[in-house]
Structures are given as C-alpha cells and as structure tokens.
Amino acid sequence: MQTRSVSLCHGGQLGYYRHASSSTGTEMGFAVFVPPQAAQAPVPALYFLAGLTCTEETFVIKAGAQRLAAELGLMLVACDTSPRGLNLPGDAESWDFGVGAGFYLDATQAPWAAHYRMSQYINVELPALIESQFPARGDRRGLFGHSMGGHGALVNALRHPQRWQSVSAFAPIANPVAVPWGEKAFSRYLGEDRSAWVQWDACELMRQQPYPGPILVDQGLADQFLASQLHPDALQAAADASGQALTLRQHAGYDHSYWFIQSFIDDHLRHHASILLAR
Numbered sequence: 001m002q003t004r005s006v007s008l009c010h011g012g013q014l015g016y017y018r019h020a021s022s023s024t025g026t027e028m029g030f031a032v033f034v035p036p037q038a039a040q041a042p043v044p045a046l047y048f049l050a051g052l053t054c055t056e057e058t059f060v061i062k063a064g065a066q067r068l069a070a071e072l073g074l075m076l077v078a079c080d081t082s083p084r085g086l087n088l089p090g091d092a093e094s095w096d097f098g099v100g101a102g103f104y105l106d107a108t109q110a111p112w113a114a115h116y117r118m119s120q121y122i123n124v125e126l127p128a129l130i131e132s133q134f135p136a137r138g139d140r141r142g143l144f145g146h147s148m149g150g151h152g153a154l155v156n157a158l159r160h161p162q163r164w165q166s167v168s169a170f171a172p173i174a175n176p177v178a179v180p181w182g183e184k185a186f187s188r189y190l191g192e193d194r195s196a197w198v199q200w201d202a203c204e205l206m207r208q209q210p211y212p213g214p215i216l217v218d219q220g221l222a223d224q225f226l227a228s229q230l231h232p233d234a235l236q237a238a239a240d241a242s243g244q245a246l247t248l249r250q251h252a253g254y255d256h257s258y259w260f261i262q263s264f265i266d267d268h269l270r271h272h273a274s275i276l277l278a279r
C-alpha cells in the first residue's frame with residue numbers, strides 16, 4: 001500500500017492511498033478518514049460506493065461527511081468505481097460503461113471477467129486491507145452509496161448480509177435489469193442471458209431474501225435520472241412483498257447531485273452509527 005497524502009481533518013486523519021489489487025489486476029486508489037476515537041480503540045468502518053464517472057475522491061470532496069463522522073467515531077472508506085488503465089476494447093467509449101462504471105459486480109464475460117471484479121474487491125479484498133492497515137473493527141462494517149453505488153450498496157449487502165451490518169443508499173439504480181444503464185452494463189459484463197442478471201438486482205434479491213436490518217434510501221424528486229434509470233417505486237414494491245424494513249424518503253426539489261447527498265448525509269451517518277455503534 002502506498003500513501004499519496006495524509007491531512008488532518010476535524011481532529012481525524014484523511015488519507016489517499018494506492019495498492020495493487022488482486023481482484024482487478026490493477027492499481028486501485030482509495031481514501032480513508034480515520035476519526036479521532038480510533039486513537040483509543042478500533043472503530044466501525046463505513047464504506048461509500050460512488051456513482052458513474054466518479055473516483056475515490058468524489059465522496060471525500062463533495063459529500064461533507066467528515067465532520068459528523070469525526071463526532072460519531074465512524075471511519076469512512078471510499079473506493080474507485082472501476083479498474084483503470086487497462087485499455088480494454090470499448091472500456092472508454094461511454095461514460096456509463098467500462099472505466100468509471102464497474103457496477104460493483106463480478107463480470108463473467110470476456111474481456112471484463114479478468115478485471116471487472118468490483119464485488120470481490122469491495123466485499124473481500126478492500127475490507128481485509130483496511131482492517132490490517134487501519135484501526136477498523138472487522139465485526140462492524142456499513143455500506144452505502146449513490147446511484148450506481150447505491151445499487152452496489154444494496155446488492156452487495158443483500159448478497160452478503162453477514163459482511164455488512166448496516167446499509168443505505170442515495171438515489172440508487174434500484175432495479176437495474178429494467179433500465180438502460182443496467183441493461184447496457186449487465187449485457188456486457190454478465191452476458192445476454194438475463195437469468196444471470198437477477199443476482200445483481202436489488203429488487204430481485206430483496207424479493208428472494210430481505211436484508212436482516214432496516215434500509216434507508218433517500219431520493220430527490222427533481223432527479224434528472226429518476227424516471228428513466230432509478231425506479232425507487234420498484235424497490236418499495238419489493239420491500240412490501242418481502243417484508244423488508246425500508247425507509248424510502250422522497251424529497252421535493254432535490255436533483256441527482258452531491259448537493260442532494262450533502263443535504264442528507266448526516267441522516268445516513270446516524271442511521272449507520274445507530275447500528276454499528278450499538279453495544
């Protein structure tokens with residue numbers, strides 16, 4: 001692991017790092033905010049998954065999460081949205097597929113399957129690295145994200161509830177099998193057989209087996225992607241059908257941007273803290 005920079009922030013420490021990832025076969029960047037409480041004892045870590053076109057820097061710079069994380073005693077971890085630097089055919093032709101658009105799944109189709117293994121990365125490799133290099137508890141992890149990363153948080157928590165003790169999402173792509181972003185990515189990463197897609201769709205997974213805890217989702221009603229790509233109504237229907245405890249809050253006037261995230265980030269940190277810091 002290589003340290004790019006470390007800065008004091010709200011009494012804690014914000015660092016940017018790089019490492020050679022065995023999941024992706026590339027160098028991956030990530031950011032960690034260590035709250036001041038970690039000087040006394042290991043703290044819970046809350047992992048953020050960003051949306052299309054973002055990097056590990058986006059959340060750190062734009063969400064405004066560090067102040068309250070420092071107060072609550074939560075570590076924050078932000079990772080990149082895909083492998084980079086591979087130059088696979090077609091990986092840089094569009095902003096919603098390939099570089100910056102890994103969808104937090106494990107691809108099964110060539111040439112993506114060898115490198116686009118973001119689910120393995122966020123579920124296994126990154127927590128192992130974080131818990132060996134930082135004062136993070138291995139028994140209290142939270143997962144949240146935005147848009148493509150909201151999809152990533154929901155599906156990975158639903159698939160691995162034993163790894164993630166809390167989960168929430170901002171404007172998630174809630175039903176990717178039914179929208180253009182999901183269809184484009186899944187048909188290439190997972191192949192044309194749609195039966196393989198359902199294992200990476202939050203609505204489908206929730207109907208099979210609800211997540212064993214409450215889920216918080218915030219959605220802006222002026223979000224430019226709401227009708228075409230996000231489908232929170234499908235998530236609510238899946239929750240109703242499966243008995244999932246879901247708090248879906250819809251906010252008039254808010255769009256898809258980090259101004260929306262910044263406006264509700266405190267509620268998400270408190271949601272995770274209420275679970276991860278409970279005795």
Ligand SMILES: N[C@@H](CCC(=O)N[C@@H](CS)C(=O)NCC(=O)O)C(=O)O
Binds near residue numbers: 054058062146147258
């Ligand atoms: N590049 C796209 C927008 C992509 C986009 O909105 N990405 C969202 C996630 S889906 C984001 O968080 N962008 C980074 C930002 O707002 O800082 C466009 O030009 O329309």
